[in-house]
Amino acid sequence: MPENAGPMTPLQIKNAAADLMPALRSELIELVRIPSIATDGYPAAPLFEAHDFIVSLLEKSGVTQIDRLEIPGKTAPVIIATIPGPVGAPTVLMYSHYDVVPAEDLELWDTPPFEPTERDGALYGRGTADSKANVIGMIGALRVFDGKPPVTVKLVIEGQEEFGSPFDNYPPEAPELFQSDAMVIADVGSVRPGSPTLTVALRGSAQVIVELTTLGADKHNGLYGGAAPDARLALIRALASLHNDNGDVAVDGLLREEWTGSSYTDEEFRTLAEVRDGLPLLGTGGIGERIWSGPAITVTGIDAPPVDGAVNAVASTARAVINLRVHPRQPASEAQAALVRHLQALRPFGLELDVKAGETGDGFAAEQGGPAFDAAMFALSESWDGEAGQMAGGGSIPIVMALDTAVPTAEKLLFGATDGYANIHGPNERVLLDEFEKAVVAKALFFQEYARTFEGKK
Template identity: 40%
Template sequence: MTSSSAPDPSASESPDLSASESAVLEAVALGIPGALSDLGALVRIPGIAWPAFDQAQLERSADAVAELARGTGVFDEVRVLRAHVDDTDELGQPAVLATRAARGGKPTILLYAHHDVQPPGDDELWETPPFEPTVRDGRLYGRGAADDKAGVMAHIAALRAVREVLGDDLELGVALFVEGEEEYGSRSFARFLRDNAEALRADAIVVADSGNLDSETPGLTVSLRGNARFTLRIRTLQHASHSGMFGGAVPDAMMAAVTLLATLWDADGAVAVEGLSMREGETPAYSEATLRDETGLLPGVSPVGRGDILGRIWNRPSITITGIDATGVAQASNTLLPEVSVVISARVAPGQSAQDAYDAIERHLRDNTPFGAELTFTDVDLGDGFLVDTAGWAVGLTRGAMADGYGTAPVDLGVGGSIPFIADLVREFPAAQILVTGVEDPHSRAHSPDESLHLDTFRSAVRTEALLLTRLNARTAAS
């Protein structure tokens, strides 16, 4: 892996920076090549939490993150821990917990990221191998390069710079929590919080698992949609039958499925389920041309929904069919299918509970079932959305650090995706201010082939977090 030669934004620092802040930014600039090298080493580890993959690689990934945490010289203790899944005997995946007690009445900050990654999918869809970090055109390509090993390294690189400059004057309390199963549903997350509540308790929590408006404009995520995901089985026959002999009189499961699922949207492609709410909120300017550029929307294919585009993504519900079990094209025969199963993934507007949204969707499907088909609902997975109270002191501090770290004023973002475990953080630590940040930009392609990290964005994100830590170190917990 080679490093980027792009110019460092530290060349034009704000005149309002203190001497220690300027020194920290200089340390960040000197440390970026090493941080990118360490990021490349993490990307080479295929740590995937799903049981079908080699779990030894996930343990290797956790151990590597633990060594990076120890190497900062910041922490009093660094451990690799597991928690039980809910109230079962099953253990979750390995997480790293590093802690440093506050000194001199300073506040404590909790830094979160995750070291597990999505499966790579079909290697042939990648321009370069998914676990071989490759730099081209100012981006680092590889599975986890953006989501979320860059989040891990943003924490590590910022801590290194702050420790180097402040030395013994660093009195800030710091907890680093790097989860090992976020991509697999954070199944032991809530239990981990309960088991380690005192070690994790903080005045502010930085969740480095979101994104920015673009590669140059930082964003503080102030709203996230919730999620309601489930499997629906649609059954019309006790067994398959000849489509020529009985087609036209017997409704097969695929016919019922297509007819039923089409009722979820109206003619504009907007969700047509009574009981799903939407949120009103201002959004930045965002054109259809930008949407096409960032998503690869084919020429001639129109966007769906109504209203401003970002409002559709941030503040309104969406429903997507993400999987289907039916006869494949290669095995197709003249047969009436007895049953079809689909995975339905709904995104829930911020402010509505995921349970209420799921209830509305299930009710809609039952009320609109065609031909008396039999419906079965299984594998229900719910996660509530998130709304930030932007009046808190930590939000103002973070916005200022972003402005100085990126050299561009930040924007408040809504995000169409979901981070359900934030609801667990809110429940366990109600007094903490939660700051959702990230290193991704709209071209990062997280979860997709050719996932990548914009190197200048990473550099700016590290600068931002280093400034935030430095400024927090200048505060007292009471202030």
Template identity: 40%
Template sequence: MDVDEIVRKASDAMPELVRDLGHLVAIPSIAFPGYPAEPVERMGQVTLDLFQKAGFRDARLMEVPSGYPPIYAELPGPEGSPVVVLYAHYDVQPAPPEQGWSSDPWTPTRKADGRIYGRGAADDISGLIAHLGTMRVFDGQPPCTVKLILEGMEETESNLEAFVEAHPELFSCDLFIVCDMGNLRVGDPVFTTALRGDVACIVKVSTLQHPLHSGIFGGPTPDAMMALARLLATLHDETGDVAVEGVTTGSWAGEQFSEENLRASADVLDGVMLTGSGEVGDRLWAHPSINAIGVDMMNIAGSSNVLIPEASAKISMRIVPGADPVKELDALVTHLETHAPWGAKVEVTRTKEAPPFRCSTDGPGYAAARWALEQAFGKPVGEAGSGGSIPLLRTLQQAAPNAEFILWGAEDTALSRIHASDESVDPGEIERLVVAQALLLQRLTETPSA
């Protein structure tokens, strides 16, 4: 097929693809502990049926020791043709009422801006739909061997890394297409070529053996929550840059994201300054960042006039591409242990060491993908990073060390609001992605496999 025919077939497929997207958005497939299993299991079965009908006749739910199963399939192409793995995930984030949705998160809603709103519409149901549309463009018979892996627990404690390690032969390929990313802005194509890693720990600060009356003892007696607050404040300098000695930083040479775009995308309140120094792209993708993502102490409803004896915070630090997660976490732990005020006792528990990832951009698969993306969007392609971490990529790289990685998707940074309220996707991004993926698979058959 030529480019025009693929464009036409993708356009013709969109009405049904949009209906499929809406059907999937309506299933609250939250794989987090404490949520009902039935919707996740239903989502897995509905997704399985869709891909079986699209051509993956041997698609099946794989056995895993625990958790929700991934979907795996393999559709052989002509002998000697390249082997491509398509990745996406079928679980979604929770959508609690306190997030402040303007429409029901489990009712797909087409609004005046043309976008489709609902939890998972972008992350990562759009990836499922892009893969589904790619298969439909080829009427279920792609020009090369295509493997499919759809994860069921990406948003929580993933079981796919262990599955890949146990079955590396299933993931032998020339190219991974990971459809769980997106452009910075709708219509402006980029590859995601670098991901920050993520290390985390829990720091507990203790000052007293038990609570004390704040009126009788307040003043000279140290309060653990105030000590924790002062300790957390040492993690950044006055500009908001990370102030932990020994933590790696860098610069970003690809596409940039303007301060105006960032403020609008993040819904930063009027008058509130952005933190850190340097270009926005540097701060998002090449500088470390630190956040306290949870705090444990007395809640407001149950509070009384007492000094707090101990308080804890969970600290997440995003680390730059090329950094060693063990060394970065070592630096963070050392800082926490040595910067507590007033001699407060500090105990740090390490909880996570997820490595960063960088894509190779000099192989035949990347060249074919660049051409395909330019054809689909009609303009030159840039490169962006992502502050998010996907530890699975390192595991896949170990299973297929010679394979290339293409990271893209329909989750535009400017407006998709993944993991937040009013998550949405632009159907045009999905359509252009279907065109790009179809063109890429076809182009690979004209290029010697890696």
């Protein structure tokens, strides 16, 4: 877009994005080829390679203010770039990440995970959807405006998101780096292909460990079974109390509300979760209520001997770890305390449980109705030529809460190029190229619409 030119029409933005797609597609393929895995046991060199490649794309796009943030003791640099907008324009921070999870179970992949392959309108490969398409999409949105966006843009692109990033705790330590009027966290996507969706909430999370010891040592069940208190049986009885016969969580004090936004149908959810034919789903109410606006309790670990080689013995000790997913607006510590109270009050077979509270992470509920929120809903609807919906996320994105703590006044918006069928973290991860293009358009439209509406709100 020439300097000092007036606003572009939605059609002009769509046409500009379409013209950019061949180059963006090639750059995405090149980025996906880099196995940028940021966890123990994998080389650090690909992380630096991915970082340098993204920096080169930014420079190619006319970005000159690019900083490199390195947190001591860690290997993956954070890219922080600033693209100035017109005087008086709002500032939009855009976040994503260039690291990926390992590509395990290679026999389940139809094509090699780091040799991106296009078929049937989709690009397959590890990291295509989570979240390299979003990284390239942000760069594409800048190019729509020839590097001169109608808002000031701050890009924050990290390389260690997937495995407990130290960056998760950094923004509150240096809030000045992240000052902005609105933030777009591009690490999500739409509920399904063709259905533009803004993520407006994320559930929180809490851990609880429960254990008990009943005997000095395991005892032969032929000699002692039937009277000796079996720790494993008592633990199983306690864990069974966490749900009612329908599969709904049966712990008092946990917030649950009806979900009124976009959601999966029961059949979509069955397909995505790969539920075996003929089996019921857990719980009652809508899918959104069960996975987004209500609690979920999962026993994520239990100490028990394997079936193969099991010994005929009464268990002297037993231990389990419980993960609690929490309504986006309920403090995770409050929900955790409710679960701890429930377990402490139990006396399975008259035995007292030892209950310990573990880590917690609060959820997130976006403020709605502000100029950035309205601009995002407009941009998504216009990009997909259909009314945008709202969804939530059942998993946590810690950086969202960190950014919210650092800059509480900024509107937080979550949208991106992926969709509910992208199979992120699994075999045959893919991004639909049409959805990728629409996400580029949505970001560019958001810049322009937010600049207009922000001006009107000042």
